[in-house]
Amino acid sequence: MSSRRDDEFTLYVAARLGSLRRIAFLLCQDWQLADDLVQTTITRLYLRWTRASTVEHTDAYVRTMLVRAFLAERRSGWARRVSLDAALPDTPWPDPDLAAALDVRAALASLPPRQRATVILRFYCDMNVNQAAQVLGCTAGTVKSQTAKGLDALRRALAEEPSYQELRDHG
Amino acid sequence: MDDSRLRDLLERAVGDPPPARVSVALARSQGRRSLRRRRMFLTAAAPVAAAAVALILTVVPSDLSGGHARHDNTVPQHSNPAFVAHPPSRFTLNVPYASFGWLPAGFSAAYVPAEIGGAGVAGTQSALVETVGAPSHEADGKDLELEVNAAGGCRIAGSGSLRLTAAEALRYIRDRAAYLHPLWLSCTGGGGDAWPLAGAAPQVKGGPAFWDERGDLIWEYGRGAWAELVPSLMIMEPQRDPHFDGWFNVPAKARSAVRSGHPAYKQSAAARALLLKVAASVHYGDSTPQVYGFTLSGVPAGWRAAAIPTGFQPMDGRLVNTGWQLGPGSDTGGLSISVGPAAPGGCKFFAGQSRYVTIDGAQGLLRTIDQTGKHEQTLCASDVQGLSIFIDLDLRVPATNDTTLPESSGFGSALAVFGHLGLLGPDPAHWTTNPLR
Numbered sequence: 001m002s003s004r005r006d007d008e009f010t011l012y013v014a015a016r017l018g019s020l021r022r023i024a025f026l027l028c029q030d031w032q033l034a035d036d037l038v039q040t041t042i043t044r045l046y047l048r049w050t051r052a053s054t055v056e057h058t059d060a061y062v063r064t065m066l067v068r069a070f071l072a073e074r075r076s077g078w079a080r081r082v083s084l085d086a087a088l089p090d091t092p093w094p095d096p097d098l099a100a101a102l103d104v105r106a107a108l109a110s111l112p113p114r115q116r117a118t119v120i121l122r123f124y125c126d127m128n129v130n131q132a133a134q135v136l137g138c139t140a141g142t143v144k145s146q147t148a149k150g151l152d153a154l155r156r157a158l159a160e161e162p163s164y165q166e167l168r169d170h171g
Numbered sequence: 172m173d174d175s176r177l178r179d180l181l182e183r184a185v186g187d188p189p190p191a192r193v194s195v196a197l198a199r200s201q202g203r204r205s206l207r208r209r210r211m212f213l214t215a216a217a218p219v220a221a222a223a224v225a226l227i228l229t230v231v232p233s234d235l236s237g238g239h240a241r242h243d244n245t246v247p248q249h250s251n252p253a254f255v256a257h258p259p260s261r262f263t264l265n266v267p268y269a270s271f272g273w274l275p276a277g278f279s280a281a282y283v284p285a286e287i288g289g290a291g292v293a294g295t296q297s298a299l300v301e302t303v304g305a306p307s308h309e310a311d312g313k314d315l316e317l318e319v320n321a322a323g324g325c326r327i328a329g330s331g332s333l334r335l336t337a338a339e340a341l342r343y344i345r346d347r348a349a350y351l352h353p354l355w356l357s358c359t360g361g362g363g364d365a366w367p368l369a370g371a372a373p374q375v376k377g378g379p380a381f382w383d384e385r386g387d388l389i390w391e392y393g394r395g396a397w398a399e400l401v402p403s404l405m406i407m408e409p410q411r412d413p414h415f416d417g418w419f420n421v422p423a424k425a426r427s428a429v430r431s432g433h434p435a436y437k438q439s440a441a442a443r444a445l446l447l448k449v450a451a452s453v454h455y456g457d458s459t460p461q462v463y464g465f466t467l468s469g470v471p472a473g474w475r476a477a478a479i480p481t482g483f484q485p486m487d488g489r490l491v492n493t494g495w496q497l498g499p500g501s502d503t504g505g506l507s508i509s510v511g512p513a514a515p516g517g518c519k520f521f522a523g524q525s526r527y528v529t530i531d532g533a534q535g536l537l538r539t540i541d542q543t544g545k546h547e548q549t550l551c552a553s554d555v556q557g558l559s560i561f562i563d564l565d566l567r568v569p570a571t572n573d574t575t576l577p578e579s580s581g582f583g584s585a586l587a588v589f590g591h592l593g594l595l596g597p598d599p600a601h602w603t604t605n606p607l608r
Contacts, residue, residue: 054385064365134357137357
């Protein structure tokens with residue numbers, strides 16, 4: 001195997017690792033699982049590097065691999081047996097930013113995997129409807145409906161629990 | 172909640188990432204292992220592939236001459252049905268569904284089995300061919316990969332709720348020279364690729380076909396079932412190679428993260444004609460019973476559960492399964508065993524790593540790789556009782572890189588694994604359908 005291939009691959013992955021981990025974390029809601037997902041993705045990427053490196057949008061190609069690996073894993077037997085606990089600690093955190101972050105994490109975790117992926121692609125990866133549809137392998141209409149459902153669920157989840165600020169103001 | 176507010180919330184939800192547990196070196200190592208195993212098949216398959224091509228010669232004598240292709244645009248005639256009326260909705264993991272017919276001179280085939288789809292369905296099978304022999308320069312290392320998807324595994328999608336049949340997609344593309352909305356073939360199996368349809372291609376055996384933006388050939392081989400033929404090179408930057416001959420399109424890049432920008436390079440007409448010719452000669456639905464030239468005894472139960480076939484190779488004019496990949500739960504690909512027809516010259520000596528051993532009276536090469544992050548042993552023999560053998564054992568569990576494979580399993584070294592191997596000779600009549608004992 002040519003070392004240049006390895007060099008290019010290493011440089012590419014090193015430059016994108018942080019971004020891939022963050023997306024994976026939002027999808028998985030757990031850093032260990034996120035790192036496992038990224039590890040799986042970049043191993044597959046190595047095998048497909050000759051194609052990935054010559055497509056027009058390598059980043060989009062890799063994000064597609066990541067999201068589809070996540071969705072495939074969620075459909076697997078393992079994902080059915082193991083579920084992440086989305087519960088928050090009983091005591092509000094003293095740091096309002098951290099409290100907000102935990103609220104959002106819990107709200108995201110409450111979404112079904114496909115809705116979660118849709119919301120993350122649209123609002124974190126800044127993809128338009130068509131791009132998200134391509135990644136998810138569905139129609140733009142499905143992306144729109146999944147986005148609407150996901151946002152609605154997020155709004156409800158975030159509104160159900162009073163925020164730290166509200167607790168402080170009213171408590 | 173507006174978009175920017177939501178993005179801000181998502182950013183906050185990520186917070187400060189802990190140190191990464193991701194290892195690029197491990198990805199390279201495991202990826203290389205898979206590629207090396209693939210290439211081992213190619214090396215072993217080379218002389219046999221020639222025999223298979225010669226067999227096909229008798230079927231299509233006008234297209235081939237002495238195993239060498241004429242590089243013309245003629246699409247060969249086939250005895251296969253033109254279009255598969257009832258393609259399967261899933262593949263059997265250890266039965267190759269599609270196989271190459273005509274291949275350009277110097278190409279040899281190896282086949283990798285169906286990949287398990289997300290729902291546990293074997294939805295995709297791949298076959299890989301590449302040039303054989305020492306390349307005179309890097310651009311000689313051409314690959315051709317065939318991916319075959321089960322019926323219903325792919326669909327054509329576009330903007331809005333656009334969902335098109337192949338015929339509609341062709342009309343859509345032909346009616347609009349510069350069509351506004353992109354179409355793509357989205358497949359759920361295997362790597363879960365989305366193939367952007369860039370233009371219409373000539374039909375492949377009666378099935379509608381497309382080129383994607385990269386120059387991959389995509390065609391419907393049966394009702395609702397799609398295949399893709401992907402040309403690639405073993406080099407990363409073909410545009411920098413003076414020998415690059417337009418094997419595929421290289422899009423212009425204004426500036427990439429790894430190199431400076433470059434103009435676009437267009438796929439050659441010769442490459443397109445060759446892809447069409449290869450695609451037109453693919454055979455489908457050959458479901459001969461799978462037999463193996465070996466038995467493997469004493470396989471731990473936990474390893475057996477994760478065992479998957481590693482590949483197929485042509486023999487006596489049909490594809491036979493060559494081996495298995497298995498291992499403990501933490502590394503289900505820790506051990507790979509391939510046994511095929513004798514392949515003289517199929518083993519390579521690596522200075523400083525390889526040593527000669529005698530196994531069952533035949534010469535073999537035992538290679539031990541003991542480097543940071545890479546602890547492997549391979550045993551390669553080109554002719555033992557008329558069979559070629561390749562054993563590849565990962566001596567450490569990759570996830571931890573410090574845990575040795577359980578000695579108690581009796582699979583602690585490549586030679587120990589060979590001790591569990593029973594060879595059934597070169598005659599497939601004596602082979603077994605149940606190799607794992």
